[in-house]
Amino acid sequence: MRFLRFLMREFVMHGVVFAVVGTLALTLLYLLSIGAPPSSYPEAGRSLWLMVTGAQDFQAANPGFSAGRIIASGAAITLPLALASLFILAVIAVCGASFATTARYLAARHGQRGVLAVSKLLGGLLGLLAAVPLFVGFWVLANGFGSEAPFPLIALAVVALGGLGWDALSFLMADMERQLNTTYSEVFSTLGAPLGQLFPLPGTMSGYLFSSSLPGFIPYLAGKVPAIIGAVTIAEIVFSFPGLGSTLLDALLASNTDLLVASVFILLCVNAVVAFIVKSILFLVYPRWYEKAV
């Protein structure tokens, strides 16, 4: 029953309904603002339907942009880049927060201030990277690699520049440090468990703190998916990848409502898929926390 409720909420409501209603709302806004004739409204809806069903008519109406191509560009470029960015974001936040928290612990309990200084230096560096505009970093990468830039490097830029990584690290670090000052953490620290400075493995001090922070961190990650998708869209435009970002810009340049609607729909679908994956992890690992989070 709980699983069905989860599917109903996350897959149907936040997935299918979100993508369809979101696309329809944006389309309506667009058509109203350009003062489109009434006949354009059902036509835009029909075009979306043709695109979703992969009908040949869509390709005939939009030469060079088949339904399959738009969906494939989302599946082949936008989705993997978004997932890679999400993975890197999680790794940076988890490793960084473990290091920072254990460094603070060592400084407070054992007077080892050197590690804390290193941790603060690394945090400062990440803060400086966060201040670098995302598109500047992308263009520098594009200047070096052209459109052959490796996906992991682009995903790393998505996370490190523009503030996503800094924000995630600050969020998790603040939560883990708050746990550090609780009585049960003090009790745990007397058991002589290893610190787990670089990664919060189970059985380590940082692992213990992280297990308490994880239920709050996963919904946070789910909330960052739109920002990641937005950054990936910019990356696709800068690197001239034949992804959804480029299609969207082509549609804007040509004032092609059908294409605009189609690319927005797929973009929202990719957004919903990534958010669904993250929430599924939360539901599978912490079903009660999932219920609490929603």
Add this chain to the structure above:
Amino acid sequence: MKKPFKIVLWALLAILVLPLALAWLPPDSVTTNLPPQYQLSLFASFKQLSVTLLATLLVSSLVAIVLGYVSVLSTPLGRGLASVLKAIESVPSILIALFCYAPVSGYLARHASNVSELASLGVFIFAAALTVLPEAVRGLAIPLGDLYHRKYSLSFRSYGFTKAHILSVLMRTDTMLAAIRHSAAGILLKTLVLDCSFGFVIQLGFGSYGTPAHHSPGALIAANRDALFEGGNPLLFWLPSLLLAATSIAFLLVLNQKKDVRS
């Protein structure tokens, strides 16, 4: 935070956001080796950015304060509002900005510079406010709700004060002022990022033809992106980039102060 450190911090912040203030000087009052046309564009873009940031900050902060207050005042309204804002937050910001810009791009290209600039600013503020509001409202409603449910608020209630009156008193507490300051820094940072990313993307897509109405440093960087190639002057690319990074650092520093407030 100790007072000398606070003074140094505010001085540093003032230095970092200085480009936004210097942009209001007459461009020819500063002598540089930069090409005159580029210098004019540099000043114009940062001047426009300061207007955009200030206008978005005023509009968004005002709306966020009202919505944050109303959502604590009326729980059902707050829940409804939270759902709407959550739905808006689920759409990437750049998509909202592009979608807001697309319908009016034709209008902007057809009309005179002044009208066009005003319309462009209005559209951008609308788009930026939409994207920053969810976090800003949450950032105010949560601490306000927390304060309202604390013990001393209960004693306020025992004196017979109305909820609206108690909330308006709580809005003036140090905690809420810190929350408003933090929220304002968040609005500024998000608007800066969106404005420049949007300017860059539009310039990349439309070229100089597409951005007559929106002088953003992002558009200026995009217009000079070829300066990184052999034979170009990399300063044309890096100068606005570094100034933007400095401004972002200022906002990040203010955002980071939240941790000090918490601890």
